[in-house]
Amino acid sequence: MYIHQHTCISAQQTFGEIELNTVKESVNNKLLAVEPKYEGIPPGILRRMGKAVRLGVGAALPVIKNNNNIDGIIIGTANGGMEDCIKFLNQIIDYEEGMLTPGNFVQSTPNAIAAQAGLMAANKSYNITHVHRGLAFENSLLDAMMLLKENQEAKYLVGGVDEISTYNYNIDYLEGWYKKTATVNTALYTGDSTGSLAGEGAAMFLVSNNSSNAVAYIQAVHSIHTTDTTQLSSALQHFLQKNNIETEDIDILISGENGDNRLLKYYKAIENIVHAPAARYKHMTGEFPTSTAIAVWLACNADKLPAHMFKSGDNEAAPENILIYNNYKGMQHGFILINK
Amino acid sequence: MSRIVVTGIGIISAIGNNAEENRSALINGISGISNLEFCETKYAGLRPCGEIKKTTQQLKDILNAHEAGVTRSSLLGLHAFMEACADSNLTPKQIAATDTALIGGSTVGGMCVTDELYHDANSDEEGSEYLASYDCASVNLYLQQRYGMAGIINTINTACSSSANAIIYGARLLKNGLAKRVIAGGTDSLAKFTINGFNALHILSPEKCAPFDKDRKGLNLGEGAAFLILEKEEDAIGKKVYAVLSGYGNSNDAYHPSSLSDAGDGPYLSMQSALQTAGLSASDISYINAHGTATENNDAVESTAMLRLFTSPPPFTSTKGNTGHTLGAAGAIESVFSIFNLYYQEIYPALNFNNPIEATGLQPVLKYQSHPIRHVMSNSFGFGGNCSSLLFSKIS
Structure with a gap:
């Protein structure tokens, strides 16, 4: 599956003018997206959009605009419009199920992002939303890869989006997934504590079987659920074997390491197998379930990965094979193999 | 290419706790719509629903599911999952195997524990047991x-x-060789959240819903779960085979966040593409299990789309009159009903229907009938214009 266009809205300068060398700092343990002006979205519609819809549609619009007749829209999002969802919930409780306005309810369904993109593109083709938490984006990629086997000539919009809402921050914080003490992103990997920083963002891709002028090639995607590092290691070895890749063929490991000392063992297990320079990205994006969409966007820009990303080694000239490994909450693991 | 077949079914809904009970209720025209007894909401006496008359605690006990943080949606899902796996004689080893996929659809998920969610989303005190649910x-x-x-x-x-869409995705995993067997379906439970949401949209009926009736007053929410076991025909030799999943379509109406276009482009296109993937024409369809929510918008638009595609539509009904609208579970529940139609060669009566919609004049099947059935279309249309149609066919 070839990537032809890639857009990204994140906590860093990744949309429009791209600047990856300077790291924008987190505020209050959150890395909020740097939102563009969304010039393609009519103001009346923009006002009604929740943040996840805004980020997703905002990142999708440049791709939609440049490509008429996309054959489908595939979005991965764990939570969709969580802010709207809880706003509606709060109304229910606070007003004791009184007269409510349905706006937040309609915006709260996770498929609102793909639906709104379809609406704005007047696109009546395949439209789907994968919500499998930390593997929502990996499943979206797999969907697109299957579709391109089924429809050789087609092209699809595939992407991942999630937002920080006050409420999912609170829920995940109570569950222990965010840092309990003030931590800046530039020091994300140096402490020895649980939790990470909250993040949000969206990355969108136009994919097809057409190799000419492609930015990158997604060779394979694999996901597993386990808490066992031995199982994880053998899954990676099996994955590489199946795709005829020797560990030494991998030029960069893009690692989802997130500063949570409980998850470090999984990243170490992968680094024990893949000795390529390891580039980390969560100090730029923060942690969120579909952050690997941004990792794929970074892989598309592999030539320009800044030094601050590298945990070991540095950026080789013209990297060819890139492995993305990410772990979400200890349980969900995804591998994405990309060739430049 | 090898056909995708259904080798196991599991279902729980307001009209029964398993496949047999559900079929029996359909034959006898039984409605599971009633006043709410267990789902706590101010609308309990005002908006009848398809509630499963078991408390969450009873479900936990029946299923021996006492882990912390398990919600009603998960319990209903587990109930149907276990029945489907047993029906297809899947061993624990097969269920756990790397070539067995699980694809589930849901819209409520764990939000059924509304009050706990309210607390955990807003409070800085210790979280509830449902933080990850x-x-x-x-x-x-x-x-x-x-x-x-x-x-x-x-x-x-x-x-x-x-x-x-979970069933479609499962079938495609099999076709692409990414799984050898797929457990596909979905689950949703009644929740204060959805009851208030649909009520705010003014589409909840104060009475038992009347799909395709001229004077319909909206939908009844329901709850339930269903799973299918999907395999390739060549891998199912010697097994009981219920039906072939012969076609499917997914299209977007691209019209409005919460209602369908008058012309019904999304429904029309999803039904049309289901026919295309199956290599069938409209006249091959023996029966349609319509989405038929009994809202003003859906039934009018779905009728229009059926008339566009079929000119003279085949026999059809909506089983929402029996179960209520089970949201994310509806596609799977109605797949099981469509499989009953094929496997037992019968059509079940539509409930609460009196007069056809004037503009379209379509009348659902009103009496139980034994009927030769080769191909059944099952429609599911959602907010965001997400329209999907499944086609099930008789095995031989």
């Missing part, structure tokens, strides 16, 4: 952990067509 993925992650599943696991949310 609110999202839609929580259901399938629970099943994955309970059975140690090592294959592909995915959760889909396209609102009311979620589990139809």
Whole structure:
């Protein structure tokens, strides 16, 4: 599956003018997206959009605009419009199920992002939303890869989006997934504590079987659920074997390491197998379930990965094979193999 | 290419706790719509629903599911999952195998524990046991952990067509050689959240819903779960085979966030593309299990789309009059009903229908009948214009 266009809205300068060398700092343990002006979205519609819809549609619009007749829209999002969802919930409780306005309810369904993109593109083709938490984006990629086997000539919009809402921050914080003490992103990997920083963002891709002028090639995607590092290691070895890749063929490991000392063992297990320079990205994006969409966007820009990303080694000239490994909450693991 | 067949079914809804009870209720025209007894909401006496008359605690006891943080949606899912796996004689080893996939659709997920969610989202006190249970993925992650599943696991949310899309995704995994067997379906439970949401949209009926009736007053929400076991025909030799999943379509209406276009482009296109993938024409369809929510908008638009595609539509009904609208589970529940139509060669009566919609004049089947059936279309349309249609065919 070839990537032809890639857009990204994140906590860093990744949309429009791209600047990856300077790291924008987190505020209050959150890395909020740097939102563009969304010039393609009519103001009346923009006002009604929740943040996840805004980020997703905002990142999708440049791709939609440049490509008429996309054959489908595939979005991965764990939570969709969580802010709207809880706003509606709060109304229910606070007003004791009184007269409510349905706006937040309609915006709260996770498929609102793909639906709104379809609406704005007047696109009546395949439209789907994968919500499998930390593997929502990996499943979206797999969907697109299957579709391109089924429809050789087609092209699809595939992407991942999630937002920080006050409420999912609170829920995940109570569950222990965010840092309990003030931590800046530039020091994300140096402490020895649980939790990470909250993040949000969206990355969108136009994919097809057409190799000419492609930015990158997604060779394979694999996901597993386990808490066992031995199982994880053998899954990676099996994955590489199946795709005829020797560990030494991998030029960069893009690692989802997130500063949570409980998850470090999984990243170490992968680094024990893949000795390529390891580039980390969560100090730029923060942690969120579909952050690997941004990792794929970074892989598309592999030539320009800044030094601050590298945990070991540095950026080789013209990297060819890139492995993305990410772990979400200890349980969900995804591998994405990309060739430049 | 090898056909995709259904080798196991599991279902729980307001009209029965298993496949046999559900079929019997359909034959006898029994409605599961009643006043709410267990789902706590101010609308309990005002908006009848398709409630499963078991408390969450009873479900936990029946299923021996006493892990912390398990929600009603997960319990209903587990109930149907266990029945489907047993029906297809899947061993624990097969369920856990790397070539067994689990694909589930849900829209409510763990949000059924509304009051706990309110607390955990807003309070800085200690969290409840449900912190990891609110999202839609929580259901399938629970099943994955309970059975140690090592294959592909995915959760889909396209609102009311979620589990139809889960079944489509499952079939495509088989066709692409990414799984040898797929457990696909969906689950949703009644929640204060959805009851208030649909009520705010003024589409909840104060009476038992009347799909395709001229004077319909909206939908009844329901709850339930269903799973199908899908395999390639060549892998199912010697097994009981219920039906062939012969076609499917997914299209977007691209019109409005919460209502369908007058012309019904999304429904028309999803039904048309289901016919295309099956290599069938409209006249081949013996029966349609319509989406038929009994809202003003859906039934009018679905009728229009049926008339566009079929000119003279085949016999049809909506089983929402029996179960209520089970949202993310509806596609899977109605797939099981469509499979009954094929396997037992019968059509069940539509409930609460009196007069056809004037503009379209379509009348659903009103009496139980034994009927030769070769191909059944099952429709699921959701918010966001997410329209999906499934086609099931007789095995021989």
